[in-house]
């Protein structure tokens with residue numbers, strides 16, 4: 001779907017997957033006006049297909065567009081585009097359990113020019129790819145690198161938007177994590193380099209027995225849809241769940257005195273991943289016994305059961321496509 005200043009949204013098309021051709025002065029290549037989303041379509045027990053909370057992705061896409069000076073796609077158009085792609089061939093959606101069809105809606109500037117200002121032309125596209133189970137061999141805890149040298153996002157910046165530049169800013173830290181033998185980066189706040197924000201592509205949760213805390217939306221971390229869903233599911237299951245501030249010292253201290261029993265990360269791709277160990281330039285420690293925790297696995301099952309249709313959709317989160 002195209003957008004042009006003065007004309008609005010026009011020319012929706014469903015076309016075979018093919019390369020895009022871009023002018024070398026395409027504004028996106030220079031000034032990075034690009035936003036995206038990620039969501040999954042799951043096969044349901046009756047053979048039908050459903051996406052998980054697509055209106056939440058559509059709303060976040062609008063919020064990202066506002067921050068990036070881009071036009072806001074109506075929620076119903078976003079959902080209709082995703083539906084059109086999935087229903088084009090429902091056989092694309094794999095048939096069992098945690099397998100899914102991953103959808104990647106995105107938008108970028110198509111105007112040609114070197115002036116630094118919001119563009120006057122954009123293209124909204126949705127592509128899709130089948131995704132296998134994230135942990136085919138069983139759930140495996142990740143090791144994380146606390147990034148104290150680099151920050152991903154700062155107050156007043158674009159951290160709460162799903163825009164390419166945030167990921168570009170994270171790549172050297174991700175490479176550093178790999179050099180340190182870690183799977184993922186944990187980002188800290190930009191001002192004090194003390195408060196836990198999120199992981200490279202997932203939000204974090206800290207479990208203290210029956211009490212569960214996730215970092216509050218500081219304005220520089222992504223408001224994850226999995227994160228928001230787990231606030232509800234954890235409360236449904238009787239946990240005392242809250243949003244708050246957790247520092248690196250709280251993490252280390254809670255781990256040392258045994259009050260912090262589990263840490264996990266959550267996002268569309270992995271759903272829930274246990275965090276097994278932590279490393280920074282100054283310290284390293286194992287999270288509890290380093291194995292997937294009971295609360296982590298219980299929440300993981302509760303959410304996946306809703307997504308795959310194994311449990312009733314009591315919150316009306318599943319968007320059925322027949």
Ligand code: PMP
Pocket residue numbers: 038198199200201202203222223224225226227266267268269
């Ligand atoms: N934080 C970042 C930086 C992400 O890229 C993602 C993935 N979209 C998340 C958190 C988790 O968000 P969601 O649960 O909506 O997938």
